[in-house]
Amino acid sequence: MAARIDHLTTSGTFTLDGGTWEVDNNVWIVGDDTEAIVVDAAHDAAAIERALAGRRVVAIVCTHAHNDHIDAAPALADATGAPILLHPDDRPLWELTHPDRAPDGELSDGQTITVAGTELTVVHTPGHAPGAVCLHAPALGTVFTGDTLFAGGPGATGRSFSDFPTIIDSIRDRLLTLPPETVVRTGHGESTTIGAEAPHLQEWIDRGH
Structure with a gap:
């Protein structure tokens, strides 16, 4: 059976x-x-575990370490035995939420994670956070962008550990080079496509200055 993508929405708070x-x-x-694999264990470990329906969890992948994307990760890891994976540049953010529980492994640019015979490639996309990553799954025609790219523009860069020119570079050089039909599955809100977002890069740059 080929890999499929399941989705649930969880609610909680973001603090920074x-x-x-x-x-x-x-x-x-x-x-x-x-x-x-679980991409971003947010808010409700029990709801995520129910959605997994007894499947073996290969990894809990964190697109970045803002608390709203990782707050349920340790509980989900305890429940499933899965390792939590995070880019090391986001350890300072992680420790704001989980000072007594380290991630189990590191993500690196170009690394591949295989699940159900499908490869997902880690793409380091700093800007929203220093260790922000996206996961590109060419066989599924999709990229999971966390809070780096949304329908309508880049993720926020107005708070600590973030930088607007850096996120623009990441989006331009690492994401907008993907095939235009690639579906962008985001950390919040509706999905979009690379082709829908690419024409607006200059608008975002102008808006951000």
């Missing part, structure tokens, strides 16, 4: 720089009836 906001997060599960 002394502020807290209510947020809805996309949690993506990629796999078949036997095994899966």
Whole structure:
């Protein structure tokens, strides 16, 4: 059976720089009836575990370490035995939420994670966070972008550990070079495509200055 993509939305809060906001997060599960990976274990480990329906979890992949994307990761790891994987540049952010629990492994640019016979390639896309990554699955025609690229533009860069020119470079050089029909599955909100977003790069640059 080929890998499929399951999706659930979980709700909670995002906290950084002394502020807290209510947020809805996309949690993506990629796999078949036997095994899966979880992209961003947000808010509700029990709901994610129910969606997994007993499948073996190959890995819990963190697109970045803002608390709303990782708050349920340790509980889900404990429940499933799966390793938590994070790019090392985001360890300072991770430790704001989980000071007593380190990730189990590191993500690196170009690394591949295989689940249900399908390869996902790690693409390091700093800017929203130093260790932000996307996961490109060519066989599924999709890229999981976390908070790097949304329908309508880049992720936010107004808070600590973020940088607008860096996220623009990441999107231009690492994401907009993907095939235009590639579906962009984001950390919040609706999906889009590379082709729908690519024409607006200059608008984003102008808006960000």
